[in-house]
Amino acid sequence: MTTASIIIPSYRGATRLPRLLSALAAQTTDDWEAIVVVDGDVDGSEHVISKYSHLPIRTVVFPENRGRVAALNAGHEAARGDVLIRCDDDLEPAPDFVANHVASHSSRRQGTIGLCVNVLPRTRYSAVYGDHFGKLARNHAYRANPDGTWRYWAANVSVTRDIWQQIGTYDPHYRAYGWEDVDYGWRLHKAGIPVVIDPSLETKHHAAAVTAAIRAARAFRSGQARRIFDSLHGTNAAGPAAPEAVGLWNNAVLKTSLVLDYRRTIAMARAVDAIIHITPTPIARKLIALVVEAAVVAGHRSPENPERDF
Structure with missing residues (x-):
């Protein structure tokens, strides 16, 4: 049996997949397989994957877009490995990515998380907010109490097959x-x-949120x-969905959320995107943070049904 199965959910991933698959080709171990689940082939992703037929890659192609949960579950169902690694299609793993995921399960039963290090284009958004926020988020994650690390389960994670069978599939209630x-x-x-955050598994993430507008849209849907x-x-379970109305900042977030x-x-x-180019960095950072944090609160309060936009 293959030691590791890498499950890759992909939607509109034709331009992202070559970077990921090339990184997998450079792994220090060859005891792995990858299952790329194409969540509706609207951009020629299957053809792109076919160019990597020299690698141990299999594909599952949905005839239409079914959402990330369906893709993740189909990939895990098709996997043959003992260690099941989720790897989103916008990551760029280091050569020891697979080996380190496998090693993390050698001594005890655990869920393993590798944090993502955003790689953003050099824009005003990344300079004033994107890079700063990413660093803060990683620092916060590494300082998290062991009882709270589960909150960081995301794009770069792994479990053993027996844990997957115990916990079950990703929940299909999440359709957006x-x-x-x-x-x-x-x-x-x-x-x-x-649930353990392993620093050796930090992985480059070529993030799609490259403007305040994209970041805020995702915050609202989240x-x-x-x-x-x-x-x-x-x-x-996950703590308060909105900040307490204490302090000037929290009040600003709450009041802004009411109009969104x-x-x-x-x-x-x-x-905000239009004015940060002419705004001092501290103010620009606050403006982006305000709309992003308010968007989360507004989305949670919104009567609208969630939609799959990305």
């Missing part, structure tokens, strides 16, 4: 963007399985998906 991964981390935690998590696991729906979130974020 976000929180299917946090949900899985929570279920690992509730089952008493340690807030909507959080409602599903709360309905399944209770409102206390999805359309207004995009409009406000685009306005």
